[in-house]
Amino acid sequence: MTTMPTTFLKSLNWKKVLLWTGVIFLVLFCLAPLLWQVLTSLKTNDAIAKLPTVYFPNSQQLTLDHYLILGGKFLRYMLNSAFVSFTSTLICLAVGAPAAYTLARLKIPGEQIILACVLVVSLFPYVLLFLGLLELVKFFGLGNNYLSLIIPYTAINLPLTILVLRSFFQQLPKDLEDSARIDGYNTLQMLLQIVLPMTIPALVTTGILAFIFAWNEFIFALTFITRDTLQTIPIAISKIGGASAFEIPYGPIAAATILGTLPLVILVLIFQQRIVQGITAGAVKG
């Protein structure tokens, strides 16, 4: 009788217990706000307002109404966000990758200065720029135009893209490019057929970062776009209002947040395979 608990305690691997406690705590800590949103978006208004708080709603307290209320207009906002984010990410990669390659491979005079400038730009708090940018947007007549978002998003994401891709290009074996030249590729063919396929993991990684920034950006989207049909998700969510000034529609806001985050989650899940698997394996010794 008395030996049972002691053997049980001994057989417990304390390191493992500690590890898993830590893991569970960390996951809960990170995901709690999101889980709370999911819960709120599925509860009826009564259940949301009820005290003490309902953590485990019963079947009467569950509803999909908050999602249904959002309606077709929300789809429009999603498409706006998607278009702006995709376009700015693509431009960012199309401009950033050649720049990064040039900085990594060619010996340009003043290379260090260029890099320092790129770094400084990325350090600058972009929120401070929006008044100045608003003047520019007005000057070029870009207000209420997708371009007023696409251009700033691209510009803000470029420094990071360039720095990340440059360090990636630097560790690509140069022998491969030499080998391609001896095989008879011209420079363009070499870049497109040899270098680009090996760069995909890095492009996907930086692309996702740029996309997430563009998808979530708020202040530019709020300032440069006033027409309802052009607005992006973050603005749309912030504008969800109740029937009176005193009512905060928690349910619809939570539902909109979940829907607005879903594309990002799906995107990351699809591409994380590509990020993890380094496809340069086998190119050179190892």
Place this chain on the structure above:
Amino acid sequence: MAQLKLQNLRKQFAPNVVPVKDISLTVDDGEFLTLLGPSGCGKSTLLRLIAGLEQPTAGQVVVGENNLTHIPPGDRNMAMVFQSYALYPHMTVAANIATSLKIRKTPPGEIQQRVHTVADTLGLSHLLDRKPGQLSGGQRQRVALARALVRNPEVFLLDEPLSNLDALLREQVREELKELFEKQNKPVVYVTHDQTEAMTLSSQVAVLLDGLIQQLDPPSRIYTHPANKFVAGFVGSPQMNLLALECQGDRAILGDFSLPLPSFSPQPSGIDIGIRPEDLSLATEDDKITVQGSVSLVEHFGRELLVSVKIKGSHHTLRILINPDLQWEKEDIKLAVNPHRIHWFDEKTGDRLNP
């Protein structure tokens, strides 16, 4: 008939960085030239100059009648095997081998046929659909070779192709390489820092140091008649004994002993000598020139012992290869020096003095 000819090649990266200073040489069809030297001697840069991956500051690269100095690497009809193999990781083995033919717009049927012929020769037929990542080191090395062979180029360039293989495999592939390139009957330029590869594979060896050719000779002559102190010390394992000695009259002084100088005029005041460890032996009563000393270190090489002997009356040490079955005194060992096998070098220039 293609002959690779380098004329006064020079490559300068910066005022103080001149990896290749002034190199001229020719490699005929069927000749296997090895560029041998320590790291940083300019051998890889020289190969890249030949391939066209670098533009020479001065000088010319000529194949047959064609001056290729300003022709881009892809149009030179040279094939190169890289130390890292440089296989395209996203292509299958077959695609890797076929790339250069595809770019040259070879008809698909012919590509297919040539790839299969080469793959058969190198035993790669069952691997053609794999990606390089799924191959072992030795297999990757073969793919890199296949990629060069399939082009049927005018010149083969190989940049330390064996250095990433383990020792056993290296020996095996070395033999295969020798057979393979003997059949090709094309000029081959091979870069290595491994003297065994240089000695076994080549018909000619160029020993490089500081961007200059120190000696260009067949391997046997490089070994028996090193042109200067650097070549003498670099080629041969275990390394040649190199000693700086003072001279008195017609004898060089080695501790309590002396070695007769060949007839030099004028007679030098000091001289550098080189004796290979295998050219020393345990002295018998018949030997005329002998030195004595005490053993400071014994290293086992299996077939032989490498014994370091501190010479009596001097700070010099001679290393000698001895058959393990022989008996000798640790404190007082007597060595015989074969005077015909001594290499004499100028103490200032390091150049060889005896013919």
